[in-house]
Amino acid sequence: MATRKNSHAGFTVPGLTLTNGHKVGEILQLRLHALNDLQLTLKHAHWNVVGRNFIAVHEMLDPEVDEVRGMVDETAERMATLGVSPNGLPGELVKSRSWDDYSIGRAGTGEHIAALDLVYKGVVASHRQAIGEVGPLDPITEDMLIGQTAKLEHFQWFLRSHLEDGAGNLADAAAHTEKAAAAAAK
Numbered sequence: 001m002a003t004r005k006n007s008h009a010g011f012t013v014p015g016l017t018l019t020n021g022h023k024v025g026e027i028l029q030l031r032l033h034a035l036n037d038l039q040l041t042l043k044h045a046h047w048n049v050v051g052r053n054f055i056a057v058h059e060m061l062d063p064e065v066d067e068v069r070g071m072v073d074e075t076a077e078r079m080a081t082l083g084v085s086p087n088g089l090p091g092e093l094v095k096s097r098s099w100d101d102y103s104i105g106r107a108g109t110g111e112h113i114a115a116l117d118l119v120y121k122g123v124v125a126s127h128r129q130a131i132g133e134v135g136p137l138d139p140i141t142e143d144m145l146i147g148q149t150a151k152l153e154h155f156q157w158f159l160r161s162h163l164e165d166g167a168g169n170l171a172d173a174a175a176h177t178e179k180a181a182a183a184a185a186k
Helices: 018-048 054-081 090-096 109-134 139-163 178-185
Strands: none
Touching (some): 018 054, 018 109, 054 139
16 A cells, blocks of 8 residues: 655545645645644743733633634644645644744733734734635635634634723734733733
């Protein structure tokens, strides 16, 4: 029996061309990396958050971690269904990503919340871009990404409710880096 040495099977789902199925799977690979990174980042913040409202933020992050882990599995399984081998290895994630590691260590609740707001902003924006790319090719994958994006936006709303003042302004609105967002929320 011959062993396949590439990451693409000789099949995809019925109704898609092999080319389109594999293209959608390749688009999902970056979503898989982003979601894997997000669940690790959320857990890192969960372990490193301190100060006022510690327990509320600490416990708010655990269900988000669990939900994002579910999205990781859902995305990887969709890739396999499309005939593309998902790569969840950390080295591949680091090599392929266009973003840096989360830059906040042990810090107060406001600092982590503001920094995570920027993380969610990036993940949600890139998920929305992927929706636009896969939509014309595969409505099933588009639907999966839409559902994931809705949940990610909901989690970001949870964070932003801690950063919002009575006039609807976010403490980290002008920040473009996690460290700047954290400083603005101190």
